[in-house]
Amino acid sequence: MMVVTKMAKIDSILQRALSGERLGLEDGIALWESDEIEKMGSVANQLMLRRHPEPITTFIIGRNVNYSNVCDTYCRFCAFYRRPGHEEGYVLSNEEIFQKIQETVDVGGTEILMQGGTNPDLPFSYYTNLLREIKKRFPTIHMHSFSPAEIVKMSEVSGLSIKEVIQELKEAGLDSIPGGGAEILDDRIRMKISRLKGSWRQWMDVMQTAHRLGMSTTATMVIGFGETIEERIKHLLRIRQAQDETKGFLAFIVWTFQPDNTYLKREKLPPEEYLKAVAICRIMLDNIENFQSSWVTMGPEIGKLSLHYGCNDFGSTMIEENVVSAAGTAHKVNNNLAIQLIREAGKIPAQRNTKYEILRVFAEGQMAEKDFIMQN
Numbered sequence: 001m002m003v004v005t006k007m008a009k010i011d012s013i014l015q016r017a018l019s020g021e022r023l024g025l026e027d028g029i030a031l032w033e034s035d036e037i038e039k040m041g042s043v044a045n046q047l048m049l050r051r052h053p054e055p056i057t058t059f060i061i062g063r064n065v066n067y068s069n070v071c072d073t074y075c076r077f078c079a080f081y082r083r084p085g086h087e088e089g090y091v092l093s094n095e096e097i098f099q100k101i102q103e104t105v106d107v108g109g110t111e112i113l114m115q116g117g118t119n120p121d122l123p124f125s126y127y128t129n130l131l132r133e134i135k136k137r138f139p140t141i142h143m144h145s146f147s148p149a150e151i152v153k154m155s156e157v158s159g160l161s162i163k164e165v166i167q168e169l170k171e172a173g174l175d176s177i178p179g180g181g182a183e184i185l186d187d188r189i190r191m192k193i194s195r196l197k198g199s200w201r202q203w204m205d206v207m208q209t210a211h212r213l214g215m216s217t218t219a220t221m222v223i224g225f226g227e228t229i230e231e232r233i234k235h236l237l238r239i240r241q242a243q244d245e246t247k248g249f250l251a252f253i254v255w256t257f258q259p260d261n262t263y264l265k266r267e268k269l270p271p272e273e274y275l276k277a278v279a280i281c282r283i284m285l286d287n288i289e290n291f292q293s294s295w296v297t298m299g300p301e302i303g304k305l306s307l308h309y310g311c312n313d314f315g316s317t318m319i320e321e322n323v324v325s326a327a328g329t330a331h332k333v334n335n336n337l338a339i340q341l342i343r344e345a346g347k348i349p350a351q352r353n354t355k356y357e358i359l360r361v362f363a364e365g366q367m368a369e370k371d372f373i374m375q376n
Protein backbone atom coordinates (compact mmCIF):
# COMPACT_ATOMS: atom_id res chain seq x y z
CA MET A 1 0.00 0.00 0.00
CA MET A 2 2.82 2.33 1.02
CA VAL A 3 4.65 1.57 -2.25
CA VAL A 4 1.55 2.33 -4.30
CA THR A 5 1.10 5.67 -2.51
CA LYS A 6 4.70 6.63 -3.12
CA MET A 7 4.42 5.71 -6.81
CA ALA A 8 1.24 7.72 -7.13
CA LYS A 9 2.97 10.68 -5.50
CA ILE A 10 5.87 10.55 -7.96
CA ASP A 11 3.47 10.17 -10.89
CA SER A 12 1.52 13.20 -9.75
CA ILE A 13 4.68 15.32 -9.31
CA LEU A 14 5.91 14.34 -12.77
CA GLN A 15 2.49 15.05 -14.26
CA ARG A 16 2.55 18.53 -12.74
CA ALA A 17 6.00 19.13 -14.19
CA LEU A 18 4.75 18.04 -17.62
CA SER A 19 1.80 20.38 -17.40
CA GLY A 20 4.22 23.26 -16.89
CA GLU A 21 3.90 23.67 -13.14
CA ARG A 22 6.97 24.71 -11.21
CA LEU A 23 8.14 22.16 -8.64
CA GLY A 24 9.14 23.11 -5.10
CA LEU A 25 11.51 21.84 -2.41
CA GLU A 26 9.25 19.03 -1.21
CA ASP A 27 8.64 17.82 -4.77
CA GLY A 28 12.35 17.77 -5.53
CA ILE A 29 13.14 15.83 -2.36
CA ALA A 30 10.40 13.27 -3.14
CA LEU A 31 11.84 12.77 -6.63
CA TRP A 32 15.37 12.29 -5.35
CA GLU A 33 14.26 9.84 -2.69
CA SER A 34 12.46 7.76 -5.31
CA ASP A 35 13.96 5.02 -7.46
CA GLU A 36 11.69 5.71 -10.43
CA ILE A 37 14.64 6.77 -12.54
CA GLU A 38 13.19 5.69 -15.89
CA LYS A 39 9.97 7.63 -15.30
CA MET A 40 11.93 10.75 -14.37
CA GLY A 41 14.18 10.25 -17.39
CA SER A 42 11.18 9.98 -19.68
CA VAL A 43 9.65 13.21 -18.35
CA ALA A 44 13.00 15.02 -18.49
CA ASN A 45 13.38 13.84 -22.08
CA GLN A 46 9.93 15.16 -22.98
CA LEU A 47 10.70 18.52 -21.40
CA MET A 48 14.01 18.64 -23.29
CA LEU A 49 12.22 17.86 -26.59
CA ARG A 50 9.83 20.76 -26.06
CA ARG A 51 12.81 23.11 -26.14
CA HIS A 52 14.84 21.16 -28.69
CA PRO A 53 12.40 19.33 -30.98
CA GLU A 54 14.98 18.40 -33.61
CA PRO A 55 16.79 15.08 -33.00
CA ILE A 56 20.08 16.98 -32.82
CA THR A 57 22.69 16.75 -30.08
CA THR A 58 25.23 19.54 -30.12
CA PHE A 59 28.85 19.53 -29.02
CA ILE A 60 31.59 22.12 -28.98
CA ILE A 61 35.18 21.72 -30.10
CA GLY A 62 37.20 23.24 -27.33
CA ARG A 63 40.04 22.76 -24.93
CA ASN A 64 40.65 23.20 -21.25
CA VAL A 65 43.84 25.05 -20.48
CA ASN A 66 44.87 24.74 -16.85
CA TYR A 67 47.24 27.72 -16.79
CA SER A 68 48.31 27.19 -13.15
CA ASN A 69 47.77 24.56 -10.46
CA VAL A 70 48.92 26.83 -7.62
CA CYS A 71 46.06 27.40 -5.23
CA ASP A 72 45.52 28.64 -1.70
CA THR A 73 41.95 27.45 -1.30
CA TYR A 74 42.84 23.84 -0.41
CA CYS A 75 39.48 22.20 -1.18
CA ARG A 76 39.38 18.75 0.36
CA PHE A 77 37.95 17.16 -2.76
CA CYS A 78 40.59 18.54 -5.16
CA ALA A 79 43.48 16.42 -6.45
CA PHE A 80 44.68 19.09 -8.88
CA TYR A 81 46.06 21.92 -6.78
CA ARG A 82 49.51 22.49 -5.26
CA ARG A 83 49.94 24.96 -2.43
CA PRO A 84 51.97 28.13 -3.10
CA GLY A 85 55.71 27.32 -2.94
CA HIS A 86 55.20 23.59 -3.68
CA GLU A 87 57.83 22.14 -6.01
CA GLU A 88 55.15 20.73 -8.34
CA GLY A 89 53.36 24.06 -8.67
CA TYR A 90 53.41 25.54 -12.18
CA VAL A 91 52.29 28.50 -14.24
CA LEU A 92 52.27 27.85 -17.97
CA SER A 93 54.24 30.31 -20.08
CA ASN A 94 52.23 32.47 -22.46
CA GLU A 95 53.93 30.70 -25.36
CA GLU A 96 52.71 27.31 -24.08
CA ILE A 97 49.18 28.70 -23.79
CA PHE A 98 49.29 30.17 -27.32
CA GLN A 99 50.51 26.81 -28.61
CA LYS A 100 47.57 24.99 -27.00
CA ILE A 101 45.12 27.49 -28.46
CA GLN A 102 46.72 27.14 -31.90
CA GLU A 103 46.32 23.36 -31.73
CA THR A 104 42.65 23.85 -30.83
CA VAL A 105 42.06 26.26 -33.70
CA ASP A 106 43.81 23.83 -36.06
CA VAL A 107 41.16 21.16 -35.43
CA GLY A 108 38.24 23.57 -35.85
CA GLY A 109 37.99 24.47 -32.15
CA THR A 110 36.15 27.64 -31.10
CA GLU A 111 36.36 27.73 -27.29
CA ILE A 112 39.07 27.89 -24.65
CA LEU A 113 38.14 27.10 -21.08
CA MET A 114 41.07 28.53 -19.14
CA GLN A 115 41.00 27.62 -15.49
CA GLY A 116 43.52 27.36 -12.69
CA GLY A 117 43.72 27.54 -8.93
CA THR A 118 43.37 30.69 -6.85
CA ASN A 119 47.00 31.66 -7.28
CA PRO A 120 47.91 34.46 -4.84
CA ASP A 121 51.21 35.16 -6.63
CA LEU A 122 49.71 36.26 -9.94
CA PRO A 123 48.91 39.98 -10.24
CA PHE A 124 45.62 40.98 -11.87
CA SER A 125 47.58 42.37 -14.83
CA TYR A 126 48.71 38.77 -15.60
CA TYR A 127 45.13 37.89 -16.59
CA THR A 128 44.25 41.05 -18.49
CA ASN A 129 47.57 41.07 -20.40
CA LEU A 130 47.19 37.38 -21.23
CA LEU A 131 43.64 37.86 -22.52
CA ARG A 132 44.74 40.79 -24.68
CA GLU A 133 47.64 38.82 -26.13
CA ILE A 134 45.34 35.86 -26.84
CA LYS A 135 42.73 38.02 -28.59
CA LYS A 136 45.46 39.73 -30.64
CA ARG A 137 46.61 36.34 -31.94
CA PHE A 138 43.25 34.51 -32.02
CA PRO A 139 40.54 37.15 -32.50
CA THR A 140 37.75 34.64 -33.12
CA ILE A 141 38.42 32.26 -30.24
CA HIS A 142 35.78 32.42 -27.50
CA MET A 143 37.36 32.80 -24.06
CA HIS A 144 35.07 30.94 -21.65
CA SER A 145 37.35 31.23 -18.66
CA PHE A 146 37.99 31.83 -14.94
CA SER A 147 35.56 30.48 -12.37
CA PRO A 148 34.08 32.61 -9.56
CA ALA A 149 36.79 31.51 -7.06
CA GLU A 150 39.52 32.83 -9.39
CA ILE A 151 37.62 36.07 -9.94
CA VAL A 152 37.27 36.55 -6.18
CA LYS A 153 41.04 35.98 -5.82
CA MET A 154 41.70 38.57 -8.54
CA SER A 155 39.54 40.99 -6.60
CA GLU A 156 41.50 40.30 -3.38
CA VAL A 157 44.89 40.64 -5.08
CA SER A 158 44.00 43.82 -6.97
CA GLY A 159 41.79 45.57 -4.43
CA LEU A 160 39.16 46.05 -7.15
CA SER A 161 35.52 45.14 -6.65
CA ILE A 162 34.09 41.99 -8.28
CA LYS A 163 32.25 44.21 -10.72
CA GLU A 164 35.41 46.09 -11.67
CA VAL A 165 37.36 42.85 -12.09
CA ILE A 166 34.75 41.35 -14.42
CA GLN A 167 34.44 44.61 -16.35
CA GLU A 168 38.22 44.76 -16.88
CA LEU A 169 38.41 41.09 -17.84
CA LYS A 170 35.61 41.66 -20.33
CA GLU A 171 37.39 44.64 -21.85
CA ALA A 172 40.57 42.57 -22.13
CA GLY A 173 38.79 39.76 -24.03
CA LEU A 174 36.89 37.51 -21.63
CA ASP A 175 33.68 36.38 -23.35
CA SER A 176 31.90 34.24 -20.76
CA ILE A 177 32.43 32.56 -17.38
CA PRO A 178 32.23 28.82 -16.67
CA GLY A 179 30.23 27.66 -13.68
CA GLY A 180 32.96 25.76 -11.86
CA GLY A 181 33.22 25.88 -8.09
CA ALA A 182 29.48 25.79 -7.43
CA GLU A 183 29.79 22.24 -6.07
CA ILE A 184 26.76 22.36 -3.75
CA LEU A 185 25.34 25.83 -3.21
CA ASP A 186 24.70 25.49 0.49
CA ASP A 187 27.02 26.69 3.23
CA ARG A 188 26.86 23.72 5.63
CA ILE A 189 28.50 21.37 3.13
CA ARG A 190 30.78 24.10 1.70
CA MET A 191 32.24 24.64 5.17
CA LYS A 192 33.05 20.94 5.34
CA ILE A 193 34.66 20.48 1.94
CA SER A 194 35.99 23.87 0.86
CA ARG A 195 36.03 26.14 3.87
CA LEU A 196 38.06 28.87 2.16
CA LYS A 197 36.12 28.96 -1.08
CA GLY A 198 33.42 31.34 0.03
CA SER A 199 29.72 31.08 0.58
CA TRP A 200 27.16 29.99 -1.99
CA ARG A 201 25.97 33.59 -2.08
CA GLN A 202 29.43 34.77 -3.12
CA TRP A 203 29.48 32.29 -6.04
CA MET A 204 26.06 33.50 -7.10
CA ASP A 205 27.00 37.17 -6.72
CA VAL A 206 29.93 36.73 -9.12
CA MET A 207 27.64 35.04 -11.64
CA GLN A 208 24.86 37.59 -11.34
CA THR A 209 27.32 40.49 -11.53
CA ALA A 210 28.59 39.00 -14.79
CA HIS A 211 25.02 38.61 -16.08
CA ARG A 212 24.25 42.23 -15.25
CA LEU A 213 27.34 43.27 -17.20
CA GLY A 214 25.97 41.42 -20.22
CA MET A 215 28.13 38.33 -19.91
CA SER A 216 26.66 34.85 -19.98
CA THR A 217 27.82 32.01 -17.74
CA THR A 218 27.06 28.37 -17.10
CA ALA A 219 26.00 26.74 -13.84
CA THR A 220 27.21 23.46 -12.42
CA MET A 221 26.49 21.06 -9.59
CA VAL A 222 28.63 18.28 -8.19
CA ILE A 223 26.97 15.61 -6.07
CA GLY A 224 28.52 13.00 -3.80
CA PHE A 225 30.30 15.06 -1.11
CA GLY A 226 28.02 13.84 1.68
CA GLU A 227 25.44 16.58 1.09
CA THR A 228 21.80 15.93 1.94
CA ILE A 229 19.10 15.60 -0.68
CA GLU A 230 17.57 18.79 0.67
CA GLU A 231 20.86 20.61 0.04
CA ARG A 232 20.89 19.36 -3.56
CA ILE A 233 17.39 20.65 -4.17
CA LYS A 234 18.19 23.98 -2.50
CA HIS A 235 21.10 24.28 -4.92
CA LEU A 236 18.68 23.90 -7.82
CA LEU A 237 16.15 26.35 -6.39
CA ARG A 238 18.89 28.94 -5.86
CA ILE A 239 20.06 28.60 -9.45
CA ARG A 240 16.46 28.81 -10.68
CA GLN A 241 15.75 31.94 -8.67
CA ALA A 242 18.96 33.63 -9.86
CA GLN A 243 18.07 32.72 -13.45
CA ASP A 244 14.65 34.33 -13.02
CA GLU A 245 16.43 37.49 -11.88
CA THR A 246 19.36 37.85 -14.28
CA LYS A 247 18.76 35.25 -17.03
CA GLY A 248 22.44 34.72 -17.80
CA PHE A 249 22.88 30.96 -17.34
CA LEU A 250 23.22 29.47 -20.80
CA ALA A 251 23.61 25.88 -19.66
CA PHE A 252 23.67 23.58 -16.67
CA ILE A 253 26.08 20.71 -16.04
CA VAL A 254 25.91 18.16 -13.23
CA TRP A 255 28.43 15.44 -12.45
CA THR A 256 29.45 13.20 -9.56
CA PHE A 257 32.42 13.70 -7.24
CA GLN A 258 35.48 11.64 -8.21
CA PRO A 259 37.15 10.71 -4.92
CA ASP A 260 40.46 9.13 -6.04
CA ASN A 261 43.65 10.94 -4.93
CA THR A 262 41.73 13.39 -2.76
CA TYR A 263 41.55 13.88 1.02
CA LEU A 264 37.80 13.41 1.02
CA LYS A 265 37.09 9.74 1.49
CA ARG A 266 33.74 8.97 -0.05
CA GLU A 267 32.28 6.19 -2.15
CA LYS A 268 31.91 7.00 -5.83
CA LEU A 269 28.23 7.42 -6.68
CA PRO A 270 26.85 4.84 -9.13
CA PRO A 271 25.91 5.84 -12.70
CA GLU A 272 22.18 5.56 -11.92
CA GLU A 273 22.55 8.35 -9.40
CA TYR A 274 24.07 10.54 -12.09
CA LEU A 275 21.23 9.80 -14.52
CA LYS A 276 18.69 10.52 -11.80
CA ALA A 277 20.45 13.83 -11.10
CA VAL A 278 20.41 14.81 -14.78
CA ALA A 279 16.68 14.09 -15.01
CA ILE A 280 15.77 15.93 -11.79
CA CYS A 281 17.88 18.95 -12.76
CA ARG A 282 16.11 19.20 -16.14
CA ILE A 283 12.71 18.84 -14.46
CA MET A 284 13.37 21.38 -11.67
CA LEU A 285 15.26 23.98 -13.71
CA ASP A 286 12.46 25.06 -15.99
CA ASN A 287 14.21 28.26 -17.01
CA ILE A 288 17.50 26.87 -18.33
CA GLU A 289 17.69 25.95 -21.99
CA ASN A 290 20.69 23.66 -22.29
CA PHE A 291 21.90 20.67 -20.28
CA GLN A 292 25.30 19.21 -20.98
CA SER A 293 26.16 15.57 -20.67
CA SER A 294 29.14 15.03 -18.39
CA TRP A 295 31.07 12.38 -20.26
CA VAL A 296 34.41 13.46 -18.75
CA THR A 297 33.50 12.01 -15.40
CA MET A 298 30.83 9.47 -16.27
CA GLY A 299 32.38 7.93 -19.38
CA PRO A 300 31.08 7.82 -22.96
CA GLU A 301 28.48 5.10 -22.40
CA ILE A 302 26.70 6.91 -19.57
CA GLY A 303 27.19 10.12 -21.52
CA LYS A 304 25.19 8.58 -24.36
CA LEU A 305 22.42 7.47 -21.99
CA SER A 306 22.17 10.96 -20.50
CA LEU A 307 20.99 12.19 -23.93
CA HIS A 308 17.74 10.36 -23.13
CA TYR A 309 17.52 11.76 -19.60
CA GLY A 310 17.24 15.45 -20.41
CA CYS A 311 20.59 16.45 -21.94
CA ASN A 312 20.61 18.10 -25.36
CA ASP A 313 24.34 18.68 -25.55
CA PHE A 314 27.45 16.52 -25.42
CA GLY A 315 29.70 19.20 -23.97
CA SER A 316 33.21 19.79 -25.18
CA THR A 317 35.57 17.49 -27.02
CA MET A 318 38.22 18.82 -24.66
CA ILE A 319 41.61 17.28 -25.07
CA GLU A 320 42.88 18.33 -21.69
CA GLU A 321 41.02 17.94 -18.48
CA ASN A 322 43.67 18.04 -15.81
CA VAL A 323 41.37 18.82 -12.90
CA VAL A 324 39.14 15.79 -13.25
CA SER A 325 41.86 13.48 -14.54
CA ALA A 326 44.04 14.31 -11.53
CA ALA A 327 41.27 12.70 -9.47
CA GLY A 328 41.64 9.44 -11.36
CA THR A 329 39.12 9.87 -14.14
CA ALA A 330 40.41 10.24 -17.66
CA HIS A 331 37.75 9.62 -20.25
CA LYS A 332 39.06 11.30 -23.37
CA VAL A 333 36.62 12.08 -26.13
CA ASN A 334 37.74 13.63 -29.39
CA ASN A 335 35.74 15.11 -32.26
CA ASN A 336 35.05 11.95 -34.21
CA LEU A 337 34.39 9.83 -31.15
CA ALA A 338 31.87 12.43 -29.96
CA ILE A 339 30.19 12.33 -33.38
CA GLN A 340 30.10 8.55 -33.30
CA LEU A 341 28.69 8.35 -29.75
CA ILE A 342 25.97 10.90 -30.53
CA ARG A 343 24.95 8.82 -33.54
CA GLU A 344 24.98 5.65 -31.43
CA ALA A 345 22.54 7.41 -29.09
CA GLY A 346 20.19 7.86 -32.06
CA LYS A 347 20.84 11.58 -32.52
CA ILE A 348 22.27 13.79 -35.25
CA PRO A 349 25.58 15.41 -34.21
CA ALA A 350 26.07 19.15 -34.71
CA GLN A 351 28.99 21.38 -33.81
CA ARG A 352 27.97 24.52 -31.90
CA ASN A 353 29.70 27.59 -30.53
CA THR A 354 29.68 28.73 -26.88
CA LYS A 355 26.42 30.63 -27.46
CA TYR A 356 24.79 27.35 -28.54
CA GLU A 357 24.47 28.52 -32.15
CA ILE A 358 24.84 25.59 -34.54
CA LEU A 359 27.88 25.91 -36.77
CA ARG A 360 27.62 22.67 -38.67
CA VAL A 361 25.35 19.63 -38.77
CA PHE A 362 27.12 16.36 -39.58
CA ALA A 363 25.19 14.50 -42.28
CA GLU A 364 24.97 10.73 -42.15
CA GLY A 365 28.42 9.17 -42.43
CA GLN A 366 30.16 12.55 -42.35
CA MET A 367 33.05 12.95 -39.89
CA ALA A 368 35.28 15.83 -38.81
CA GLU A 369 38.13 16.40 -41.26
CA LYS A 370 40.56 17.22 -38.48
CA ASP A 371 40.80 15.74 -35.05
CA PHE A 372 42.65 15.80 -31.78
CA ILE A 373 45.09 13.03 -31.06
CA MET A 374 44.06 11.04 -28.03
CA GLN A 375 46.51 11.47 -25.19
CA ASN A 376 45.91 8.18 -23.46
Ligand code: SF4
Pocket residue numbers: 071072073074075078079080081116117118149194197
Ligand atom coordinates in the same frame (compact mmCIF):
# COMPACT_ATOMS: atom_id res chain seq x y z
S1 SF4 B 1 38.92 23.06 -6.59
FE1 SF4 B 1 39.82 24.92 -7.41
S2 SF4 B 1 39.82 26.32 -5.69
FE2 SF4 B 1 39.57 24.27 -4.82
S3 SF4 B 1 41.68 23.57 -4.35
FE3 SF4 B 1 41.17 22.83 -6.42
S4 SF4 B 1 42.00 24.39 -7.76
FE4 SF4 B 1 41.84 25.31 -5.73
